Amino acid sequence: MATKEDLIRLERPNSYIGRNLTRSRARRAVAGRGQYTDDVLMPRTAHAAFVRSPYAKARIMRIDTAAAKEQPGVLLVMTGAELAERCTEPWVGTLTCFDGMKSAPQYPMAVDLAVWHGEPVVMVVAETRAEAEDACELVEIEWEPLPPVAEKETALRPGGPVVHPAIADNLAFRKTIDTGKVDEAFANADIVIEETFEFGRHTAVSLEPRALLADYDKGTQRLTIWTSSQCPHMIQAVFARTLGVPEHNVRIVAPDVGGSFGLKIHTFGDEVAATAAAMALGRPVKFIADRLESFVSDIHARENRVKGRIALSKEGVIQAVDIDVLSGAGAYSQYPRTSVFEANQILNITAGPYNHKEYRARATVVYMNKVPTSQYRAVGHPIGNSVGEALVDLAAEAVGQDPVEFRRRNVIPDEAFPTTIAAGIKLQDMSHTACIDELMKRMDYDALRAEQAVLRRQGIHRGIGIAAFIKGTAPGPSGYYGIGGAPIASQDACTIKLEPSGGVLCMVGVTDQGQGVDTVMGQIAANALGVSMESIRVISGDTDAVPYGGGTYASRATAIGGEATYQAALALRAEILVLAGVLLQAEPATLDIVDGIVVDAGTETPRIPLSEIGRIGHFQVAELPNDVKPVLSATRRFRLTDDLYIFTNGIHGAYLEVDPDTGFIKLLKHWVVEDCGRVINPMLADEQVRGGCVQGLGGALYEHCIYDDAAQLQNGTLADYRVPMAFEMPDIEVAHVQNPTTISDLGAKGVGESGTGAAPAVVMNAVNDALRPFKARVTCQPMTPEAVLRALGKV
């Protein structure tokens, strides 16, 4: 536990907490020395490529691999059935915490039945990737195409096609949150507003695709996998269990990771297949997903239709909210995290900032013959926020109030926390009112409204959007994974060591995907210990080196891993001070550590440097009394206790222009004010928010996995699947209200997803604000020119 003095040190003006430091990995990347999985070179490496199902649903009648096997360079051709024999048992992507959830057993590659366009069916391993691809073309598969489930709306229709015979109704999961008196509240309301929203599928499109290099050493029976992953320990558990290797004999190394966004917290059949090939061949096998196969095998997300209703008093007080979510999953529930989180989060967070007492939220998750869906940055939040905030805007309009004023009156006031919101979740340390105030200042809201009015008279249609949000970050152990049966740690850990030189090694279970986790952990350790950043080396992403942890997802790295690091460093500090006390014959409490030197607390008179403590503690232990046994190392773990998440909150503002003739939307400016508690590194926190916003804006305006009636993906290239690019992005101004969480000593909440979670909502509100004079409304995302023109009745 941190003492009062420890906490004071966090606030010191020249401390590492709150300081902008550049990412250590950025320096190496710009020097051209990044080490991504594909940069890892092993002698005798073979390369895997996959034959994937061209059909959304088809029975495999016959596979002939003879011609492929004879191709130059080919080392191994393995069918799904052959791979299944090498696996212990199929995956079932359910968690026990999701009552009544069903999913079909899944092998890493299709065995008899292919159930999505892109599912791996046959693996070819050859001396080069080009040779493997050549041979893939010669694999002959006789298919019997079957009618697919192509639309979520018809998936539950009795007598229609089914994805898996074992799940005859295509129903994955249903859940309801109900406060009990929702119907009554709607019946008694002065005003009821209803709207239906449609959200298209997206995918993560990390710059570095999924990548894996597996090497099995038959001598030691050790399996080493280098892979672009956010959660090495989960990969260790799943791969070990699936391939029947003892977990402690599996080492997972996540070298540099070029973006991940949730994509790289899942297990993918092609990666398991490549690992099985390495074991079969006794040679390292590399699999680097190319962009085409990424589009049909990386998880998809976001496909939902939501009907929403809001009940109001005529004074403009929200009485009740009611949503009905139809969530379109893929062909399997993604193992081991499932495909129902998106729907579950929509239920948790929709209209979460507001004070209504009655709430009903229903979700139905259905299977379709499409790429499996699962967690992608800000899971569910873009949808829940878009729905909730659109309803709130409609409500404000109905009672003739400014949307900001309406929100100010309806949010749960800051002083009311901790409290339990209508969704049944306890929230604490929220700052809705403070965030609204800060946003108004930064937007110069009244001036912006005045400008909008002037321009409108000139035929220029600008829109101002506002969207408040809550965001679940840093999930606790009582929520989902561990308790649901998945081998995913909800705790995280840090082992910190003082080396003889006085240098400090800091091994963390959380991982760095380019957001700067290593640097932030270093800042926390440096602050708690009282040493310079230069004397600390942070090690992450290697299961042989770091204590067991969950990795980085759900904005948990700083909130959970950071607290573990903080506590570990404080523990090491305490031991150092005890040793110093022995050597200096002083009370440890009268000593402090500043800049790597033990000093007298208060006067800061230098007494003994840490290099001396390190030297004596490791080499000259004879200088110490016999009963002093220096360890100079500490491991601490941190987990939430009863809380579901460490919730954060914030609010976005957007300013944009809609061309009502072409339906084109031009983003002019974006603001985010959010409360991630204590900010460790403002620059990196801001960049997380900005990058997150850009992903949200991409989803709002451009990104869409378009399927045809036969459930074939139509736009699986970067030419046709449009990701946001710098040219179209607005300036994004970020500010933080710092309301440290009381759940940890460090006080940091998550920040990585706050941009993504509400950016689509604020842009949709701004577009509809611009369209207000036309009495038109866009209720689907992405908001393409065609969608806007349709809303305007022009096409």
Add this chain to the structure above:
Amino acid sequence: MKAPRFSYVRAESLEQVFELLKQYGEDARILAGGQSLIPTLNMRLSQPAILIDINRLDMLKGISAGDGAVRIGALARHAEVAESPVIAARLPLIAAAMPHVAHVAVRNRGTFGGSVALADPAAEMPACVLALGGTLVVAGARGRREIAAEDFFRGLYETAREPDEILVEVRVPTEAPGTVSVFLELAQRHGDFAIAGLACHARIEGDTVADARLVYFASEDRPRLAKGAMAALAGKAWNDGTRAAVIGALTDDLDPMTNLDGGAAMKLHLQRVLTGRALDAAVAQARAA
């Protein structure tokens, strides 16, 4: 995404190109900037037996002003065209369109000839060449042919060039004094292929549009000269009535294709919007001149 095996020849002369094209016919592909060809190879969408690299053939390079026309060598890079003072002075339509072609990196390699020879229906340069009444010069072992742009673009990636011919240059008449050019396109992201676009070249006298060439792209299988709309415009003052007539005529001129960007109705709508905007701009330009 690795290309299948193919042979590669770096041509040292046009004659060698002719010879190889004769020998391999449809199995050969000319490699210019490679910005369109190489991705299709990597995606295994085309599997030619041989690539004939023309990048060292100096006679295909360069931009020069001649008698009433500008010669643009097939190998002139987009970036060269974009920066060329000859193009800026004599072919303002092309100068205006060039910034819409892809991004800097692609423009550095991609060639004018490659773009015209490929005939992507959403590409800018074919539309400009057609709007300005250019001539495409192709050559092969059987000799040299000059093909009017109107006869060159035949359909989706389909041109009048025979498989044994190479496009050597494009000749575009210098824009005459007293004419104006307007280029407009709509793309969701800067540098993307357009979802609707219009290359407009017009002679405007006072308030009257003496004549105009309107070429629409990105909505059909090829750049389309809108003859009905042009007739509705010729000799008319640009006013609400003319606007309605021209926009109305587009219903017959155009037959837009639905694609991932949207339906035929949206494409037609956007082309109409662009038409009004282009002619407003053309008239304003003429007035300012």
